Amino acid sequence: MRVELAKKMRIDEAKAYVAEKLGVEVSELNDVSVMREVRNDLNIGEPNARPENAFGLIAKARIAKLLDIKIPSVEKFRGMIDAEF
Amino acid sequence: MTRDELIKAAYDAVCAYEEEKALEIAHQSVEAGIAESDMLGEGYGAGIRHLGDLFERGEVFLPELVVASEIMQNVAAYYESRMTQKPKRPGKIVLSTVEGDVHDIGKGIVAAMMKSQGYEIIDLGRDRSAADIVAAAVDNGADFIGTSALLTTTMPEQKKIEAIMKKEGLKGKIKTIVGGAPITQRWADRIHADIYAEDANAAIHKVAAMMSA
Amino acid sequence: MAEEKKYFTRYGDGYSTYMTKDEIKKDVERGVEDAASRGKIDPLTEAEKSYIVDIITMPAKMASVEPGKEVVLSSDEGTLKASVRCGVSIDRTTAVAVEERILCMDSAELAHIDYSYKPIKPIIFDEVCAMQHAELNSIIPLFYGAMPNLGLYTKPDGPYDNWAELLPAGKVAEAREAQEKAAEQAAKDIVSVADHMVEAGADALNMDTVGASGDADALAAFTAMKEIHRKYPDFPVEMGMAGEFFLGMHGKLTFEGEQLAGMYPHEQVKIAEKAGATIFGPTINTNSSETFAWNLARTCTFIKACSEESTIPIHPNVGMGVCSMCLTDSVPLDAASRADKAIVEIGRADGL
Numbered sequence: 001m002r003v004e005l006a007k008k009m010r011i012d013e014a015k016a017y018v019a020e021k022l023g024v025e026v027s028e029l030n031d032v033s034v035m036r037e038v039r040n041d042l043n044i045g046e047p048n049a050r051p052e053n054a055f056g057l058i059a060k061a062r063i064a065k066l067l068d069i070k071i072p073s074v075e076k077f078r079g080m081i082d083a084e085f
Numbered sequence: 086m087t088r089d090e091l092i093k094a095a096y097d098a099v100c101a102y103e104e105e106k107a108l109e110i111a112h113q114s115v116e117a118g119i120a121e122s123d124m125l126g127e128g129y130g131a132g133i134r135h136l137g138d139l140f141e142r143g144e145v146f147l148p149e150l151v152v153a154s155e156i157m158q159n160v161a162a163y164y165e166s167r168m169t170q171k172p173k174r175p176g177k178i179v180l181s182t183v184e185g186d187v188h189d190i191g192k193g194i195v196a197a198m199m200k201s202q203g204y205e206i207i208d209l210g211r212d213r214s215a216a217d218i219v220a221a222a223v224d225n226g227a228d229f230i231g232t233s234a235l236l237t238t239t240m241p242e243q244k245k246i247e248a249i250m251k252k253e254g255l256k257g258k259i260k261t262i263v264g265g266a267p268i269t270q271r272w273a274d275r276i277h278a279d280i281y282a283e284d285a286n287a288a289i290h291k292v293a294a295m296m297s298a
Numbered sequence: 299m300a301e302e303k304k305y306f307t308r309y310g311d312g313y314s315t316y317m318t319k320d321e322i323k324k325d326v327e328r329g330v331e332d333a334a335s336r337g338k339i340d341p342l343t344e345a346e347k348s349y350i351v352d353i354i355t356m357p358a359k360m361a362s363v364e365p366g367k368e369v370v371l372s373s374d375e376g377t378l379k380a381s382v383r384c385g386v387s388i389d390r391t392t393a394v395a396v397e398e399r400i401l402c403m404d405s406a407e408l409a410h411i412d413y414s415y416k417p418i419k420p421i422i423f424d425e426v427c428a429m430q431h432a433e434l435n436s437i438i439p440l441f442y443g444a445m446p447n448l449g450l451y452t453k454p455d456g457p458y459d460n461w462a463e464l465l466p467a468g469k470v471a472e473a474r475e476a477q478e479k480a481a482e483q484a485a486k487d488i489v490s491v492a493d494h495m496v497e498a499g500a501d502a503l504n505m506d507t508v509g510a511s512g513d514a515d516a517l518a519a520f521t522a523m524k525e526i527h528r529k530y531p532d533f534p535v536e537m538g539m540a541g542e543f544f545l546g547m548h549g550k551l552t553f554e555g556e557q558l559a560g561m562y563p564h565e566q567v568k569i570a571e572k573a574g575a576t577i578f579g580p581t582i583n584t585n586s587s588e589t590f591a592w593n594l595a596r597t598c599t600f601i602k603a604c605s606e607e608s609t610i611p612i613h614p615n616v617g618m619g620v621c622s623m624c625l626t627d628s629v630p631l632d633a634a635s636r637a638d639k640a641i642v643e644i645g646r647a648d649g650l
């Protein structure tokens with residue numbers, strides 16, 4: 001979904017893009033056992049809350065970096081953090 | 086022109102939105118002694134119904150339908166002016182969307198189409214209570230109550246109307262027409278409504294059939 | 299002679315029925331023909347029609363896409379469904395968390411109870427704060443959504459005369475003028491809300507139920523879309539349609555030289571692309587009185603044509619009463635899952 005939004009990519013192209021960036025097969029994107037490990041290893045958030053896990057905006061910022069896309073909320077809050085006093 | 090040619094010309098004039106031509110053909114049909122009911126039913130009326138079908142497919146738009154409907158009304162007025170006795174209007178219909186439902190586009194289309202067929206329309210607008218709708222029908226001596234509900238949450242308002250009608254002893258005296266996206270024949274049967282109309286054309290056909298029954 | 303086997307299926311209003319395979323085939327055929335004839339588009343192939351019959355008659359209660367054909371989900375009015383529709387007392391930020399962490403949705407939408415751009419304007423600063431809080435706490439893409447809802451600009455809810463009443467009264471010019479004014483104002487309101495949502499850091503905007511009040515409603519949305527895209531080229535916007543064609547309440551309105559009234563999804567998507575939309579949401583009306591087979595075949599024919607024309611992702615609206623989903627408050631799983639499968643595999647949707 002992020003890549004559809006950021007790059008207007010159709011679903012097959014978007015899935016291939018994400019799979020390449022995450023280093024998984026396209027078929028694994030929908031495999032919860034694989035993706036739980038991937039999400040955990042990359043620390044990009046998981047449905048189940050765990051200590052040390054990135055959540056919310058932190059996870060989103062890591063996803064933007066990993067997928068090399070712009071996420072409006074990440075850009076917005078980064079701008080607020082970096083703003084001059 | 087022969088009878089069939091005049092009927093065809095009347096149909097074509099309505100479909101081409103040509104009022105002058107439509108009135109000229111009406112004049113010719115009177116001179117030729119052709120029954121106005123044939124001209125209105127098989128010619129002009131059939132043209133309107135054809136446009137209604139095209140509207141339902143997105144090929145004709147509401148303003149055009151309104152123009153055609155006005156042509157039909159003016160032609161009917163011309164025939165009326167030639168008669169010594171004023172013809173009886175086919176019926177009086179109270180229309181409204183039900184309480185809680187502001188979706189009035191479909192109801193507006195039904196109003197325009199029914200008017201073109203000579204019915205007197207009392208349009209109550211949108212979001213009117215069941216009690217108000219029934220009261221308006223009684224006050225105006227209406228033959229029909231037509232209600233539209235677009236939402237599943239507002240459908241029960243049509244049932245309320247039936248309950249009031251039954252309680253007030255109006256069932257059978259004033260007929261009810263129900264329509265709207267979630268409405269089906271099954272729903273109409275379930276609440277004991279008299280007519281289920283899938284669209285404006287169906288309303289015209291079914292009301293006419295009930296009037297002539 | 300043994301009685302021919304009958305399969306459990308439904309009507310468009312969700313009412314259950316049993317049909318033979320032959321009856322289902324005939325309704326699939328009729329549905330395809332109806333869509334092809336109305337939209338002036340190619341019918342489905344024989345293999346595709348046969349596949350729809352297979353999907354409808356498969357023995358499992360619930361259907362699913364083949365592995366590898368999974369798509370993503372966007373939703374409208376997401377944060378209102380728990381609190382407003384279902385009466386569960388949770389605030390909107392919690393509703394977003396429920397969508398993300400419990401329902402595992404691919405995206406969520408923050409929305410106000412009025413769900414129209416016009417009434418949001420006076421409370422926009424509250425909405426901006428709500429969006430910022432929700433964005434801070436969510437990972438999935440978060441949309442802000444509402445409808446153009448041109449009806450709200452007509453009396454007694456707005457300043458302009460109601461064209462749905464003017465037209466039956468024969469006041470065509472007045473009805474057209476009222477629609478033009480309402481569309482102009484609505485476009486400004488949508489852009490104004492978008493300005494604030496960009497400022498809030500919303501991940502995307504959703505213009506939902508576009509065209510609900512006819513072609514002027516669509517004009518308002520496309521005009522706003524073009525302006526939003528001009529101002530914020532990277533800001534994603536999904537445009538979801540209200541029905542399968544733009545009802546000609548005006549009839550003469552154009553966008554980029556194209557007449558809007560009577561446009562079907564394969565034409566609508568091209569206008570959405572020109573305006574700068576990111577995702578297009580086609581909608582096919584469910585006919586309550588026709589069978590699920592008829593509705594599904596018709597939907598797939600329209601959606602496939604739209605997908606073939608599109609260069610942007612399409613997310614057909616498969617909610618209550620549209621895209622062959624039954625018009626019931628609680629959508630039956632058998633029909634809903636079959637519709638999803640067919641729309642993705644035959645309609646070639648990028649999401650739902």
